[in-house]
Amino acid sequence: MTTIKDVAREANVSISTVSRVLNGSGYTSEETRQKVYQAVEKLNFKRNMIAAAMIKKQTSTFGLIIPDIKNIFYADLTRAVEDTANQHGFNIVLCNTDNNLTKEAEYIDFLIAKGVDGIIFSTPEVKDKNIKQVVEEYPDLPVVILGSKIPGVKINEILVDNFEGGYMATNHLLELGHKKIAFISGSADSYASIERYKGFQSALADKKIKIIEDFVIFDKFYIDSGYKNGLKLLSRQDRPTAIFAASDAIAVGIYKAARELNLKIPEDLSIIGFDDSQFADIVFPPLTTIHTPIIEMGNRAMEIAIKTIKEKSHVKETIVFYPTLVERESTRKLDEGGCHS
Amino acid sequence: MTTIKDVAREANVSISTVSRVLNGSGYTSEETRQKVYQAVEKLNFKRNMIAAAMIKKQTSTFGLIIPDIKNIFYADLTRAVEDTANQHGFNIVLCNTDNNLTKEAEYIDFLIAKGVDGIIFSTPEVKDKNIKQVVEEYPDLPVVILGSKIPGVKINEILVDNFEGGYMATNHLLELGHKKIAFISGSADSYASIERYKGFQSALADKKIKIIEDFVIFDKFYIDSGYKNGLKLLSRQDRPTAIFAASDAIAVGIYKAARELNLKIPEDLSIIGFDDSQFADIVFPPLTTIHTPIIEMGNRAMEIAIKTIKEKSHVKETIVFYPTLVERESTRKLDEGGCHS
DNA sequence: CTCCTTAATGGAAACGTTTCCTTAAACCTT
């Protein structure tokens, strides 16, 4: 392995001079610069960032903690985060926690030990103690939470207006004439679930429609959960005429359940999703859903983290993005023709 | 920041002793061990892995280079790789190249500079010069290529038998009575494309059926590419009765095209995919496809990389997994009833 | 009792950089 020392010898200058030209810091003459570059070339010198990190206390690396990269939502998010990291000369180490707090804590320890320059969390749980602890224990470490928030913890937050999204989705169904609307969501402790449900409640309340208790289900944000709960709900005598699925994955599960029960979408059942992920446009009929600006959010999260480093700033930002309704073909006006009471 | 030095002082032992108990190396007495642990606890000491890496030349980090994590195939693969890395105490830094060789080269430089313990490539291009170069320049760096191979480069390889998969897929269609079979694939320079096409050719040849030139298309492994080319193919007078899509994503695109042209799957058109990704079971009708053991492959790739490090071994392995046909509902016997010539 | 092995610990070099502090030459300013 050739070091800066070898380069110095080859170029007939001191070690510090080599470091200066390689980093473009301090004063260097054109002549020495050339000598150094030539030596670097000749010896095929490669910088050792870990030695540099040792003294600079900067690794150009961020940790990204998510539940599961297999979940297409997080895959899209991760890509957005990684892209802007890369643009600024940073790398991402990927951590899948499966929402397991112990596993998350281990990852955090690891990341800290490795001296990451910051951590991006995109974990849904409102009660995540680990995040609170990191923020308290390492107040100088840039941390941003992406797509969720931890009550009582002062931290950079990137959010969608989940309440608004929930309201919009429900209202869309309401305007199509639906009254028996179900809500299937992920964990009741996830920020997204909570807020989207509030939006659901609010829209219903505004139209003076009572919520049917049995029609609201909190489970998991997965396809399977949509399938299981969809099956349960749709095989009832008094089944809902529309379902607000709090994620596209859940919606996809409901599609499957509906198909099994020979229910046509949207003729017999309207479904609206949330996220506007890749699934929404793959499925048939294409899924009406609430668009979340995932890419912008991911980019922004990373930008804030980097800005915090570069400006050594201590202010915490919270940025909220607005969701939009994208109408495709899984929702339609309630057909009241068949309504013989 | 508290260091090993502080711990040593607190515990009234030497720095080397602290290091020994923390690493469980060399001789230490139970008594000193306790003293050290207490001091660690009291001072809330956290190890600094970058200082350790400096001298051990080990970062417990691997680079994973893929085209795009948004592609569900790579998301699944990445998860598998990360899981086994994590089980062995390693982290993964994620690199999305978009198949851009320049970008890939930059990532490689970065990873090397950061002293990763190895690199896993899952990039499709047969002509990837970067991989060849890394292997030559850093013969001691564990490198494994996952799902592809570079002719002439001696390296650890984890593969599916793509030829066999291509043969199986084509044969399945043939056995259902199809003769006008199209093949839509990704880049003609990707290992998967090449081998799957060979399998396609071979199966057709075995049944003495001539390939229709216009029916074989190499484009991209994406949904869009399936859609565009599907549209082109399916709007012909003499359209194929079956299509072998060399990836599930392509198949999904073809579904969309078929729907637009009012062609029913599988009544009017049989489709078989490749990968058995999440898409296959989401789409309607569920996609018949060739199952690739993605998880096992990802696990195995990481295991080999880790084994290479631990045993300082220099042997290169190539492991090939066998694909299997999973029949769902997108293929069926050719209905020759409507065949008036 | 002496010698040898084993267990336990400490001292110090080493890893490859960056950066602070000097030194010194060159160039202005007055």
Place this chain on the structure above:
DNA sequence: AAGGTTTAAGGAAACGTTTCCATTAAGGAG
């Protein structure tokens, strides 16, 4: 011409560990 400023470059400490080597005490074998 003396003093100040700017440009250029070298020396050496520092970053926080690991590990090699040396030292010492204790225990067993002969």
